Each structure stands twice: as C-alpha cells, then as structure tokens.
Amino acid sequence: MVVVMGPEASQADVDSVVDLVRTAGGEAFVSSGVSRTIVGLVGDVEQFSTLNLRGMPGVSDVVRISVPYKLVSREHHRARSVITVRGVPIGPDTLTVIAGPCAVETPEQTLAAARMARAGGASLLRGGAFKPRTSPYAFQGLGEAGLKILADVRTETGLPIVTEVVDPADVDLVASYADMLQVGTRNMSNFPLLQAVGSAGKPVMLKRGMNATIEEWLMAAEYIAQRGNLDIVLCERGIRTFETATRNTLDISAVPVAQRLSHLPVIVDPSHSGGRRDLVLPLSRAAIAVGADGIIIDVHPQPEMALCDGAQALVDSDMRELASVAANLAPLVGRTLTPAPAVTPVG
Amino acid sequence: MVVVMGPEASQADVDSVVDLVRTAGGEAFVSSGVSRTIVGLVGDVEQFSTLNLRGMPGVSDVVRISVPYKLVSREHHRARSVITVRGVPIGPDTLTVIAGPCAVETPEQTLAAARMARAGGASLLRGGAFKPRTSPYAFQGLGEAGLKILADVRTETGLPIVTEVVDPADVDLVASYADMLQVGTRNMSNFPLLQAVGSAGKPVMLKRGMNATIEEWLMAAEYIAQRGNLDIVLCERGIRTFETATRNTLDISAVPVAQRLSHLPVIVDPSHSGGRRDLVLPLSRAAIAVGADGIIIDVHPQPEMALCDGAQALVDSDMRELASVAANLAPLVGRTLTPAPAVTPVG
C-alpha cells in the first residue's frame, strides 16, 4: 500500500501517517520527491484499510498495490485448477461445452434441448428453473417443478445439471437437485447468496456482473471460497457499455486476464453477451480461440416458442456446426473436447 | 410495439407477422416504405412480448413504444406522490434531508451522528446494520444489535430510521425496527428481495443500480409496487462510467427524467456517488437545485475512525453549512425544508 502525500503536505503530516502505521504494527518507508512525498506501507493491508489514511491531513491518495483477494489468486495457488461436476472436468486441458434451454418450460422441451446439447458436443446441461427477470410481468420459471424435470432429463441423457439459484433461502432445495449451482450476473454482488452457495457443498458457476470489474468478480469468488468452497468456475457473459448493437459487450480479454490473476477456470457465455443467434457461433469460436476453458450456450427445439430469450437460442443445425467448430479448434489451443458422460442405465 | 421488417423480407413474411398478432388478439397496421416495411401493433404488449416476433423470418427489429412499467408510471398516477415515513413527508413540496452514519458501530457513535444529522437539518436518520461489502474481509455490520441501537437513538432524538436490508430472510426482522427499508445499489435487481420488501408493509427507498438504466430502475420499483406497496422513494446514487476521479458519476439528469416518467419521489445520495467529502456539499447544492425531493448524507463524529466509508462522511462544521444551504436553496425551487419530528417524551 502506498500513501501519496499532496504537494501542500507538511513534514508533520508525513510523520502522522508514519506514526499511525507503526502504531498499527506496520512499517512505513518515506520517499521524498521533488514535488511529492510517498509513503510505502508494509504489513497487514486489511488492517491498514481500516485506518482511514485517506482522511488524514496532507494525504492526497492511497493506492493499494497488492490484490485484495487471496484464496482465488494465483499467488495462493500457482497451478490452474480443474473443477469436476459429477465427473465432468472444467479446466486448463479440456474444452467443456455446457448447453441447454434458457428456461425449463416442459419435460418435452427440456429433453429435446438436452439431446440437441449432447449432439452438439455438450457434456453438461444448463436450464433455468428460477429465472431473474427484469420485468415482474415476465415468466419467472417453474421453480421446483423445473428442477424435477431437469433431474429426469439428467437420468435420461446422462448430462449433469447446471442451474441458477436466486434466493439464499432456495440454495438447499436447488442443491438437492443440481450438480452445479449458477449465480447469475444480477446476483454477483448478492453477498448473502454468495455465502449460501459457498456453504452448499456443490460446485458453483459465478457469472460476472455486467457492471463488475475483473477485480470485483474475483472478490465475489473470494466470498464463496471463504466458506470453504473452491470449486468455482468463472463465467464471462458480457459487460454493459455504450454500444447498443449487442445486448452486452463480450469482454473477450477478460478470459486471459482472469486466468492470469486466478487459478479458477474461466468460461464464456456467447449467448447472453450478444443476445443474438447470429453472433453465437462467431463468439463461440472467439471464446475457444482466446483460451476459454469452456462455453455455455442456449439451445431450444423451437426458439420462436421460447418463453425466455428465444432470439439467441441455437437450433439443431447450429449445434451440429458448433460440435464441428469445437472439435476442430480445441486441439489448436492444446485442449481436448470434454466427452459427455455415458448414460447410466436405470435400474 | 413496432415490428421492423428487414429489407429482404417478403410479403409472406409480413403476412405471417400480421397473422400471429391477430391470432394473439391484437391488431396490426402495415406501413410499406421505400426500402422497409414496418408493422405497428395495438393490443396487450405483455402478451406480444411472449410471441418471439424478433425470431420470425424477415423481422429485423422489434421496438417497444410504450413503457414497460405501469403502477409507478405517471400514466397510471398523474400527480407526483408524497411518501410518509412515520409522519415525515418526502414529496414535491418539501426538501427532506436524511443523514446518519454509513454503518452503525456503537451506541455513542450513532447517537452523536444522529444529533449532528438533526442539527444539520435532517428529519430522518440513516444507518446501516447489515452492510453489503465488496470484500468478505471488510466490516459487515452489527446485524440485529445495530438495529437495536438505531431504535434507541430514534427514541432519544425523535428521528425515524432508514436502514438497509440485504437478504429476503431478514426483511421481517429489519421491518420490525425500521421506519423505512433501504434496498441498496447492488440489490436493485435482486428480485426476491424486491418482492419481500414489497410485502413488508413499510416504505422503501430503492437505490438505483450503479449499472441500471432509468427504465430498469423503474422496473425494479414496479416489482415492489406489484406486491401492493407504492410507498417507494427512488434514490439516485451515481452510475458506473469510465471516469475514475470520482467513485461513481452522479447522474444529476436522472432526477428530472425519473420525476417525469414516474410519480414517485426522487432523492439523491451525494456521499456515495462522489465518494469524497469535499464533493458532498457541491453535489448537495446541485441535487437541491435540480429539483430533488431530498438528499441522503453520510455523517460521522470521527470520520478518521469510521469502519465504513469514512472518506466521504461529513463532520460537524459541514453539517452546519449543509443546514444553511438547504434552508436557502429550498425556497428557490418552491420547497420547504422538512422539519424534524418532535422528540416524544418517554413516559
């Protein structure tokens, strides 16, 4: 941590900063320049943060040098992690495709979408039973009935389930059905929810807030990790910018940046970032090529009848093209396409 | 709602759109231009939204013309509303000052801050017992113990309490102490929380999401209103932009814009938007002059010891200046400063 003194700061101002830091058990190194003095602090940064150094006389800025997250950083865990979802890996050597309907609507629609997903190279099934919707008048999901449909479709297709949870009170219920819990973009800073999923004993997919910096995203992951759960996959899904041609702006650079800062896997959601079906394949290619550890895709057997985000869902022919793209591109970035689990015979 | 056909759309494509809309019980008017055809829809817009018109062949865009919120719009309620918080009004004829500590730390600190608030013209006391913090390592608030302190200080000073709730499961608890529930910027799209506060029977202050458009903010208010609670006060607190000189960019234009679109009162938080004590008074003057129905301010008896956001807290001398500013500016915008309630003698 560095304290930057203003040009008008007196020697007494500098001394006060040094004294306060030393009283708090830290060390302070003073560097006096031509027009400014800076004080470098060494010690427990979290404690320094409570000192309100910025409010002291003569101080013009306080610059944090070290990163504020720990458990999810590569300084804490050098090698990149592999997260396993009911046996399906997400990590540095594989390319894992997650696909399924935006919302679970009926058993038939979900099963059809899951079969499309599997045929398109997916090894995990996504599908929403609890939907956070901007309008209170829009379809809010089937709730537990939707979770049951997902579980049935898992039995039928062998694909483990990734599904969203939006209320801390629902975490146990959702975790009793799901193989991976998804925290959506609007909930990235919902700290009670992060703590609840951190304690649920299931892997978590944490979508980046559409307004969150990469550092804030990693801090949200730290909330989950702090509860003892390091099975976290980060998902870049587009940020909000001034551009209106796409629903959000996919921040493709966030993939290598987050992979350098954190050991957690990073995947990309090309469906929600673009919000347009015609962008999903190009953005999927970009995501794989940039080095993402996976992608998550909306599919729907009849997009024109979808209750949620039909405009971005891939159809059968798209999924076949996606399968081919994934198979061809993965080796070029040193990965193998994660195979779908075998269907376990029931009974 | 207007459906814009692409330049390559056929007559059959246009007919399909018209047929679908009529089947759904609406009417469709076709306007064929030189290079494009547009179809104007009349009827139930919510129902049209489920038709996935955007996914139909030949359709290039679907433009919503009417606003998506109803209960909070001025089309639904022409006159601007007055919300009353334990007898203290917030509305078009008054200027209501809310002040208090960012976080409740101790009884002494809270009482001192409340007295500063009252001396500075405040008629409502703010103070956080449940704090949403970006870092899991930062002070998270005192919880119920903090609520009890607030209740004691209310008895002592007569100031009704505004306090934040962050988890739907805590709404009943917080509502049993608070006079007004605050939904913070990070929770503006936390729909389970919006629904819970909508059912709690207390007025709600809804902060704008730092990444939310004004329309999304009003949709969040609609979530609350839909549960039967129209006692909502909107609070502009700065949006996220590329500028880093201030913590957020106060969107001062949002005040008149939201007041024109909605009948709900709109107040401004100059403390959190700027994040710097030296900006609080200038931004308070701007907020009052632009026509805000109130302001909400951080104060602290010893900002250098504050556990939360000390860098932006006003001190005693600032509060006296604020009182003078509020008293002088309010009449120029046709308002009277809302007086603090009398202290009820405990008997």
Added chain:
Amino acid sequence: MVVVMGPEASQADVDSVVDLVRTAGGEAFVSSGVSRTIVGLVGDVEQFSTLNLRGMPGVSDVVRISVPYKLVSREHHRARSVITVRGVPIGPDTLTVIAGPCAVETPEQTLAAARMARAGGASLLRGGAFKPRTSPYAFQGLGEAGLKILADVRTETGLPIVTEVVDPADVDLVASYADMLQVGTRNMSNFPLLQAVGSAGKPVMLKRGMNATIEEWLMAAEYIAQRGNLDIVLCERGIRTFETATRNTLDISAVPVAQRLSHLPVIVDPSHSGGRRDLVLPLSRAAIAVGADGIIIDVHPQPEMALCDGAQALVDSDMRELASVAANLAPLVGRTLTPAPAVTPVG
C-alpha cells in the same frame, strides 16, 4: 512514480530497475513488503516515462503519482484564473451566461437569438458557422458567411462572439472574426487543432471529449497552454455512458473536481448534455449551484425550424426564466451575474 514488482520478482530484477533509474539521473527508494516490493522514483517523471519500466523483468505495474499536466494545474498557479473575452470576465467571482443558436442560419435568426440571449442574462453570444455533424448528409454550417453574420450581430447587440473551429487550416480565418474560439467535444483530442488554437492569440473554450477522463481533458488544455495561451475555459458537456434516456450524461461532479485540479474556469453546457429542452433549466440550476463559472445555452427564435439540434433550444419564455434563475442563484454561491457589455454606438 512507483514501480510495483510482481510477487515472483528476484532481487536482481529490483536491482535492474534501480540501476536504470539512477542511470537516467533519478533516485530510487526500495520498500520491501511481505509479499511485494515497491520502488519509489524521484526525479524527472517525463524522462522516466520513456524508460519502459513496465516492460522490465519482474515489474508488475508502474503507477504515476504526480499529475501529468503542469501549466494548467493548481500546483503551477495556485489561485483560480479569470479569463477575459473582449472585456467579459469568466472566473471564480462571476457567473457568465453564454447563449445563442446552435448554428448560424440567417442574419434574422441570429439577431433574434442574440436578443433573446441578452434578455436572458447572457453576456456572450455563441453560434456555429462550422458545424461538425455525425452525418455527411446533415447541414454543415455557413462557413465564412456565418462568421460575417456573427460579426454584424455583435455590432448590433454588443455581445462578443464564441464560435467553433474544426480544421486547423481555418483557425486564422475564424480568429479574425471571433472573440473566443471553441474546440468541440469531437475535437478534444485533435492535437493539431489544439496547437493551432494555442497559437491564435484568442481565448479558447475547450469542451470535454464525451469519452475523456478529467485528466485527459486537462492534458488537452495543456496542449493549448504549451503554445503560450493560458486563456482557456473548460466546458463540461456530458459524457457517454450506458444510459440512453439523455443524449449524454452530464458529469456534474467534474466541475468541482476540475476546479480543484486546475486554475482554469469551468463552465457547463446543459443543452448538449441532456439534448432535451425540458432538461435545460433544471440542469442550468444544478450547474450554477454546484459552482460552475458559467453556462452555455442553445436558444432559437423558432426551434421547430432549426437546422441543428432544435429539440434542445430554449425559447423566449425559457430565457426569461433562466434570467431569473441566474440572478437568484448566483449570490447563493458567492457570485455576481456578469452583465452584458454596452452596445457601442457605430460611427
């Protein structure tokens, strides 16, 4: 300047940084922390910038501590400056209103607008003869014919002229008519233009780029100042954000922030930031209350016939209200409304 070493940096890496800085004539102070080492540099920052320290082994970041502008900073010139435009002051003790048509269209329209401006409290006349337009198919201004109209209207009304220049090749021509040269938002980073107006011997109004940080805005002013011209007025006119309800987002906080960093006057353009006539008066009140040194306003005798930005132009009744607002608010922020110059009798 502070060099932050990465956690993996070796002692040799640190030594290399120190050696390079000393070779370049500077001094380097090393502070070794628990997980990181930082090196504070003292000396000529501009020279350090050319050293490419960021590219050296072990370096994770280079943080500039001092501000990159000099001549326009308050460290260079402590007191806030007063700029005089043909005798009309813009500075800390006055409130100066600039008004006029967005574009000069005809002598009659310009004269009518100038009279409205003067009646509304303006002491300077704005009006565009060279218009930068997003579409090549839109009205581009009258050019020199427009400048002549402005000069005639100045004779008639006594109001000095502020007008935009968009091409370095036109600066001498425009300067031969104008009393103040305006650099528009799209040209804030047009460095040849900044250098040309810096050499033209006339005061300059520098609009903030709609995508520029406050620091970049001050660096653009530094370009002008470096040519020997410190008669610069900064104009905040809204920045680009995700919000679409207003054309741009007026960054009201930029006024006090820029006034603290620079000695130059700062004014506000409420017409172009909001882009809506109904926002001009509220935003003007906010600008005056926050402490702006002036405002610049679009007026038009017949907005519905305007060739440029008619939707935001004030009409006669608005200007009377503006005059009243300016007269009442100015004293509350310790200013007097700058009077219009007397009309000089011709002949």
Added chain:
Amino acid sequence: MVVVMGPEASQADVDSVVDLVRTAGGEAFVSSGVSRTIVGLVGDVEQFSTLNLRGMPGVSDVVRISVPYKLVSREHHRARSVITVRGVPIGPDTLTVIAGPCAVETPEQTLAAARMARAGGASLLRGGAFKPRTSPYAFQGLGEAGLKILADVRTETGLPIVTEVVDPADVDLVASYADMLQVGTRNMSNFPLLQAVGSAGKPVMLKRGMNATIEEWLMAAEYIAQRGNLDIVLCERGIRTFETATRNTLDISAVPVAQRLSHLPVIVDPSHSGGRRDLVLPLSRAAIAVGADGIIIDVHPQPEMALCDGAQALVDSDMRELASVAANLAPLVGRTLTPAPAVTPVG
C-alpha cells in the same frame, strides 16, 4: 421513421404531424393503439430529419428505422468488398496480417521491425510518422523523415506501407509516400480529415473511435465514401468502458456485426486494445476465429527501448508463434493467409 405520440397527444397534434410530413412530400400512416398513437413515415428520411418532428406538440419520440449510412451499407452493395493495397488484398477470403512498429524511430529499428513482421506472416507494414499523443510532452513522431524511412524499408522488404495522418493539411504529403492512409481512433469524428482522406486517392484504414457506436463508425466511413473513395477498411481497436485491467475493451462482437451491416472489410488491432504484450496472441487468435479479415500488430526489435507503446510490442519469438497461429487458424474460418509481395529488385 416512426413518430411516437405521447399519451396526452390530441387528434389535432396527430393531424399536424401528418400534414407536415405530407407537405414535405412524404406519406404518413397512423396506427392508434390503446394508450398511444404512432405515425409511420415513408419517403426521404434525410428530409424528415430536418422537420424537427420531435419538437412538435404531442410528440414523445421519433425513432429512425432505416440505417443512416448508404454507400457503405450492405443494402447498397450486397457482396463483401475486397480492398487492395498496392496489390495486397484485404477481404472475405483472406487473412491479412499488418505489422510494424508503433512509431518510426530510426531506419535500423524500422527495417528490423519490418523483417520481423514479414517473418511473422505480415504482408503489409504499419509504422507511425505522425503520432497523436495524449501528452504534449511525449514523442510526436519524425514527420516526413519518418515517411522517407518507411519508403526505404518498403523498397528493401517489399511490404506496402500503412501510416497514420492526423492533420488534413498533411494528407497530400502522407499520401505521396503511403500505400494506405490510417485514420486513428481519436480522429474518427474529425470530419475535415475524413473528407481529406476521402479525396486523396489511396485506400483508408478507419479505426473505430474508442467512444463510437458501430453506427457512428459506419457514418464516419460514409464521410470518406461520399468523396468517392470506397476503398475503406474498418479497424476495431477497443472501446472505452469501466474496466481498467486492459487499456480498452476489445469489442470482438463488433467484427461480425459490422460485417453484416457493411460490405467493407473489418480487421482487429489486438495490440492497442489490450495495451499488454501478454494479451496480443490470445486476442489475435480470437480475432481470427471470430472472422476478422485481418489483424494489425505492433512489433519492435527492442521493446524496452521503444519511444511509444513498448509495453504491447511483440518480439521475435512472439511473431514466430503468430505466424503459426495465423497459418493454422485461417483455414478453419475458410481463409488463406495473404502472402507478402515479392521484393522487387531495384535497378
């Protein structure tokens, strides 16, 4: 174009709009809905734009339906264009790599960088002789001396030259040396410069403004096209967002979006968008995979000595990896890597 009437609009208000449009030679279709009336306009949109419909009584919004650009749109020219730079193609069937130093510093540095570029798969040489720099104290380029160096290096290596021009007055000079003129991000809305390069008879590379929407970028291209020059290549180079981990946010989606709206080739600059050497290869892979028609890359023989943007320049080993990436990825997106021209023997 659609005129949306407000809920309070009278029949007379609607009639006035219809009358005005018909007087202007257009047609107007009225659709009356439950709560709103809309008027669809057919005819010359440019003329309608001058009518100030937004300012008429009862009008709440005017929505443009057709795109505002013509010559550069795919409606004007269905097939995607191939632009040829001294024999080197940029278009839909090829992948063209442009590389070279950010700034021309010396003959030796430029020649070394050009050889690295050619070895790395480049068929065009970039290099700046006129540099737009944020700071007036930074290196501004060698000017004409730099152009001469580029011309010599072209003779030596066979690589045609792409170089930036920043002042309309320099366009003829730069065009006398360069094979392609570059308009930089800060000049995308410098309309006199766009017009000058449009008349210069050389292909133009138009970088997207860091704050420009895709529509504004295409309008800037329209300015060039309107002067008779359709040899334009669009270059995405990152937009400004709230994220600070990268210098700008590469808008990878802009590539397919712009390719669908315009027939012009679209390339990507991964060096300037990320601003970090370690991101250049991942972003190059993403750009190729998403379907860009080319990439433009900074290289430098000794980045630690570069006078401009050394932190992002690739070195020899990177360029060899880039060559391999480009060769392997191009076929997967149906392209062939554009070969460098043969060196023409002098004499």
